[in-house]
Amino acid sequence: MSKIGVAGIWAALAFVMTTVWAGGGEPTIKIGVIAELTGDIPAVGASCKNAALQAVEEINAAGGVDVGGTKYKIDLKIEDNGSKADQAALCAQKLIAQERVLAIIGPNASLGAVPASSIAESTKTVLITPWSTNPKTTLDARSNKPKKYVFRACYTDPFEGRVLARFVRDTLKLDKVAVLYDVASEAPKSQAELFRQIFNATGGSTVAFETYTTGDRDFSAQLTKIRETNPQLIFLPAYYNDVPLVVQQAKRLGITAPFLGSDAWSSPDLIKLSQGAVEGYHFANHYAADAATPEAQKFIQAYQTKYGKTPDDVAALTYDAFGLLVEALKSAGKVDRKALRDALAKVPSFDGVTGHMKFVEGSGDPIKSAVILQIKDGKFVWVCNAAP
Amino acid sequence: MIYFLQQTLNALQLGSIYALIALGYTMVYGILLMINFAHGDLFMVGAFLAFALATFLGWSFVPTLLAAMIALAVLGVVIERLAYKPLRHAPKMSAVITALGVGIFLEHLMLAFNPYPRHMPELMPVHIWTFGQFSISSLQVLIIGLSVSLMVVLDWVVMKTKLGLAMRAISWNIKIVPLMGVPVNRVISATFAMGAALGAAAGTLYSMAYPVIDPYMGVMVGWKAFIAAVIGGIGNIRGAVLGGFILAGVEIGVAAVLPTTFRDFISFGLLLILLVVRPHGLLGKPRVEKI
Numbered sequence: 119m120s121k122i123g124v125a126g127i128w129a130a131l132a133f134v135m136t137t138v139w140a141g142g143g144e145p146t147i148k149i150g151v152i153a154e155l156t157g158d159i160p161a162v163g164a165s166c167k168n169a170a171l172q173a174v175e176e177i178n179a180a181g182g183v184d185v186g187g188t189k190y191k192i193d194l195k196i197e198d199n200g201s202k203a204d205q206a207a208l209c210a211q212k213l214i215a216q217e218r219v220l221a222i223i224g225p226n227a228s229l230g231a232v233p234a235s236s237i238a239e240s241t242k243t244v245l246i247t248p249w250s251t252n253p254k255t256t257l258d259a260r261s262n263k264p265k266k267y268v269f270r271a272c273y274t275d276p277f278e279g280r281v282l283a284r285f286v287r288d289t290l291k292l293d294k295v296a297v298l299y300d301v302a303s304e305a306p307k308s309q310a311e312l313f314r315q316i317f318n319a320t321g322g323s324t325v326a327f328e329t330y331t332t333g334d335r336d337f338s339a340q341l342t343k344i345r346e347t348n349p350q351l352i353f354l355p356a357y358y359n360d361v362p363l364v365v366q367q368a369k370r371l372g373i374t375a376p377f378l379g380s381d382a383w384s385s386p387d388l389i390k391l392s393q394g395a396v397e398g399y400h401f402a403n404h405y406a407a408d409a410a411t412p413e414a415q416k417f418i419q420a421y422q423t424k425y426g427k428t429p430d431d432v433a434a435l436t437y438d439a440f441g442l443l444v445e446a447l448k449s450a451g452k453v454d455r456k457a458l459r460d461a462l463a464k465v466p467s468f469d470g471v472t473g474h475m476k477f478v479e480g481s482g483d484p485i486k487s488a489v490i491l492q493i494k495d496g497k498f499v500w501v502c503n504a505a506p
Numbered sequence: 507m508i509y510f511l512q513q514t515l516n517a518l519q520l521g522s523i524y525a526l527i528a529l530g531y532t533m534v535y536g537i538l539l540m541i542n543f544a545h546g547d548l549f550m551v552g553a554f555l556a557f558a559l560a561t562f563l564g565w566s567f568v569p570t571l572l573a574a575m576i577a578l579a580v581l582g583v584v585i586e587r588l589a590y591k592p593l594r595h596a597p598k599m600s601a602v603i604t605a606l607g608v609g610i611f612l613e614h615l616m617l618a619f620n621p622y623p624r625h626m627p628e629l630m631p632v633h634i635w636t637f638g639q640f641s642i643s644s645l646q647v648l649i650i651g652l653s654v655s656l657m658v659v660l661d662w663v664v665m666k667t668k669l670g671l672a673m674r675a676i677s678w679n680i681k682i683v684p685l686m687g688v689p690v691n692r693v694i695s696a697t698f699a700m701g702a703a704l705g706a707a708a709g710t711l712y713s714m715a716y717p718v719i720d721p722y723m724g725v726m727v728g729w730k731a732f733i734a735a736v737i738g739g740i741g742n743i744r745g746a747v748l749g750g751f752i753l754a755g756v757e758i759g760v761a762a763v764l765p766t767t768f769r770d771f772i773s774f775g776l777l778l779i780l781l782v783v784r785p786h787g788l789l790g791k792p793r794v795e796k797i
Contacts, residue, residue, distance in 0.1 A: 158722075160621040301767050329766045333726045335716040338516035339761035339769075345639070346509055359623045363716050370634055371512070372641040391625045391718050 146193040147183070147453055149174075149443070150213035152224035152234060157201025158332070159357055161385040162226050162432050166248060167196055168425050169433035170223060173440035176420075183444050186451045195219060199230045206230030210237040210245070221245065221458060223439045226432055228252035228304040235268040242267055244458050246442060248435035249404075251275045251381065252304045256482040267459050269482035271439040271472070272404050272431075275305055278380060279312025281488045281504040282402050286317065286351060286378065289490075289502070290400075293322045296349035296375075298340055298364065299356065301329035306355040309380050313353055325349050334360075341368050348375075355380035362392035369395065376400075384431045389496045396493050404431040405472040406489045406500035414471040431472070438470035508639045509762075517758040518751070519646050519715065522653035525750025526708035527731035529660060529743060530701035536677045536741035537697050538594070540601045544585065544608035546728015548702050551612055552578045552709030553626070553719045560627050567629040571710050575703040582702025583695045591691075609728075616721035626717035629710075649711045656707060657747050660700065664743055673697055677741065733777055739790020748788060753777075 151170045154163035174192045182189040195217050199206035206225045213219045214237065221244035225231045231250030238245035239258065246269045247255055253275060256268045286292050295317065299310035314324045325347040328340040341364070344352060354364055354377045365377055379401030388396060407418055407428050417437055421429040429437075445468060447453075450461035467476040468484075475484035490501045527549050534542040555574045559565045565573070589608050593601045633644040664670035672693045675683045684690045712727070713719045734753045738745025756773045764772070786792045 156617060156621045158720075160623075331770065333722070335712075335718075335723070335727075336516075336520050338519070339513060339758040340766055342509065342512045342516060343762060345512075359718055359720070362625065363718050366717065370632070370641070370643045370645075372634065372636050372639075387622065391623060393625060 144182075145188055145190050147185075147190045147447070148193045148195060148217060148219040150209075150217060150219035150222040150224075151194060151196045152199050152206060152209045152213070152222060152230065153196065154201040154225065154227055154230065155196075155198035157199075158359060159201055159227060159385075161358065161387045161430075162249070163198065163201075165385070165430050165432040166224060166226050166436045169421070169429060169436035170194060170196065170440065172417075172421060172424060173437050177440070177444060183447045185447050185453055190447075190453065199225050199234075201227060201230065203229050203233050207233040207237055210234040214238070214241050214243045219243070220453060220455060221443060223248065223436060223443070226250060226436075228255060231255045232304065235265060239265040239267050242459075243455055244269070244443075244462060246271060246439040246462075248272065248439045249381075249432050250305075251278060252308060254304070264481035264483075267455075269442070269462055269477065270484065271435045271442060271470070271475070272381075272484075273486055273488055274483055275308040276312050278402050278488060279309050280316050281490075282309075282353065282378060282380070283313050283316035283320065283322075285400070285402075285490055285502075285504070286353075287320050287322055290351070292350040294325055294347075294349050295322065295351045295353055295378075296326035296328070296344045296347060297324055297353045297355075298326075298328045298330070298337070298344065299354070300332055300334075300360065302332045303357070305382065306357075306380065309355040310353065313355070330360075335363055337364050337367050338371065341371050341373060344368075345371055345373050351375055351378055353378045355382065357382045358385040358388040359391065361388055362395060365392060365395045381431060384491075384498070386427060386430060389493070394496070397496075398493065400490055400492050400501065402488050402504070403491050403498070404488065405434045406491055407434075407498065409489070409500035410471065411469075411473075413469065417471045429471075434471040438468070438472050438475075441470050442468055511640055513758055513762045515642060515646060517755045518650050519754075520758065521751035521754030522650050523708050523712050523715075523727070523750075524731050524734045524754050525657065525747045526653050526704050526711070527727065528735040528738070528746035528750045529657070530705045531732050531735040532738070532740055532743060532746040533673075533697050533701045535735070536743070537673055537694060538590075538601075538680075539741075540590070540598060541605065541732070541740075542590075542701070543602065543605040543728075543732075544612060545701065545705060546724035546731065547609040547612040548578060548582060548585075548724070549705040549709045549712070549728060549731075550616065550719075550721060550724030551581065552702075552706030553713040553723065554616060554624075554709075554721075555706065556629075556710040556713060557624055557626050557719055560629055561624075570629060571707060574706040574710050578706035578709075579699035579703040582698040582705075586695060586698040591694075609724075613721050613724070621721070623718050623720040626713040626719055628717075629714055645715060649715060652707070652711065656704060660704070661743060663700070669693065669696060733774075736787055737777060737780060739787025742787070742789045742791075745787055745789035752788075 153166040174194050178191045182191040197209035199209050223246050225234050226249035228250040231247040232254050235245050235255050244267050248271045251274050256265055258265050297310050299306040326344045377399050381403050383401040384403045445465050446462035450457040475486040477484050488504045491498045492501050530545045552574050556570050559570045589604050635642050672688045734749035735746045738749030760769045760772045
């Protein structure tokens with residue numbers, strides 16, 4: 119009995135030791151990642167995971183992060199939220215309470231990022247979402263004030279709606295557009311509404327404003343309705359898996375107006391799934407792989423050698439989220455959630471793969487620019503930048 | 507007018523697919539009084555099979571469709587033998603829960619192989635004919651034509667053949683009919699095989715019309731088809747076809763006239779009203795004692 123008891127104590131001690139000093143005596147910092155590895159948008163989760171692994175590999179290969187004179191290696195804990203809101207919340211709870219991570223990167227889709235960020239905020243754990251553009255992610259729903267512990271590496275939906283509306287009015291010079299969006303999905307909904315608001319305010323007219331629900335495959339009723347209004351362009355803020363179906367059905371109905379997309383179009387899977395049907399269309403994005411700075415080129419090349427494909431915006435933003443995290447850790451001086459949060463809020467400015475960014479005073483939203491891309495010969499080609 | 511015609515055509519295309527899947531639900535229910543909730547996922551497996559045959563073996567439409575239908579017929583029988591037959595004398599609820607489990611198993615089996623949405627290659631060139639504003643594609647003609655032919659064949663099998671007679675007899679009373687020398691197990695297997703084969707046909711046609719497939723594609727469509735079967739009177743084959751077209755007509759009709767957000771709310775609301783008025787569906791006969 120006593121032998122078992124002693125063994126138990128040793129086992130418990132060993133467990134405690136490994137959680138504090140994982141990796142054979144080297145000090146480590148645990149960072150959680152929540153990604154959409156399964157569910158509706160697995161390509162998003164895969165990019166996030168790939169970029170996270172690459173970022174951590176680079177950090178650890180360089181000896182780790184210097185926090186207050188000690189070099190810490192990063193220990194990554196990756197969780198799959200299945201593109202579901204409840205599962206994202208569960209992942210956040212598990213990482214914070216059970217794994218006791220210092221900070222969380224992700225989730226990417228706003229659907230999961232909004233609930234996960236509320237949990238991070240209430241447990242005072244830093245969360246940086248790479249790709250969630252919804253204002254609610256960094257805003258407290260009750261007080262309508264910015265959350266203190268939640269940051270993002272991307273721009274927000276209102277900004278994207280404005281950029282796209284301006285692009286259609288000023289660059290394409292069109293004045294009659296239709297909108298089709300997923301009413302059950304957070305980001306497309308707010309992008310569609312803001313696009314219409316700004317487009318109409320600048321003298322254009324939105325002739326059709328149609329919706330569908332996540333999981334729909336048949337858009338023929340909505341597209342037939344849109345066809346009646348004869349728009350010059352159709353704005354389709356939809357995830358990459360819906361886009362090919364909509365575009366193809368529109369063509370079969372004889373619609374010739376081009377489509378315009380949001381950042382949710384940016385996965386290379388869009389090209390694979392639509393087989394040329396999206397050729398020539400424009401969309402807004404966080405970065406352009408073909409117009410990158412030398413610093414960004416280094417990341418793109420390393421990613422290409424490692425995974426055999428060009429990183430999409432999710433990968434680039436995840437990498438930047440890690441960049442921001444390391445920057446903040448260095449200046450935090452100690453491994454502590456509160457110290458990390460304060461240091462992150464004070465990062466003066468950061469030059470990442472997706473460009474220059476700086477957090478708005480007292481908020482987790484960065485000021486940064488967007489890019490407009492065009493699909494040409496099955497590739498995303500940079501068209502112009504849109505300054506904040 | 508053209509707008510109305512175009513929307514009617516849209517509804518016919520969607521309705522054919524709902525009807526094909528609804529048949530699978532209704533046939534199994536008709537004979538075993540069991541709701542085979544795995545049927546929507548069988549439909550998904552059918553679509554993936556068609557995808558695999560067309561992509562990796564480069565098969566064209568006819569062999570792909572036939573092979574998918576045969577393979578799914580076999581899968582349908584295997585599932586019945588392994589998962590449902592041992593529970594035939596258990597409470598009905600156990601079999602329904604098992605069916606849900608089989609469905610989730612199939613989804614995650616596909617997910618384990620391949621979590622990514624896939625693009626279905628074109629199995630045949632699609633022509634689009636336009637008459638002024640009205641446009642119709644060869645694919646729509648194929649989907650509606652083939653679905654209707656399959657339904658006619660099925661109706662003939664059930665109403666005119668010996669197998670159909672046996673099926674209807676078992677549906678009438680599963681305890682007495684075996685005493686007359688009807689091989690119940692073989693007839694039940696045949697029912698599952700036919701239902702699954704129709705599901706595979708629906709999966710192939712569906713993935714040609716909506717060429718992005720993923721492991722969850724059967725869930726919502728399966729629910730809708732199940733509802734179509736209930737509207738028509740579950741257990742009744744002509745009812746399932748009628749229900750499929752009615753559901754698609756209401757869905758497209760609501761989306762055509764009102765904001766699309768109202769679509770599911772109104773179509774499911776109509777279903778509730780219908781069930782209050784006619785609990786056994788449009789063509790179903792009231793059945794008091796079972797469920």
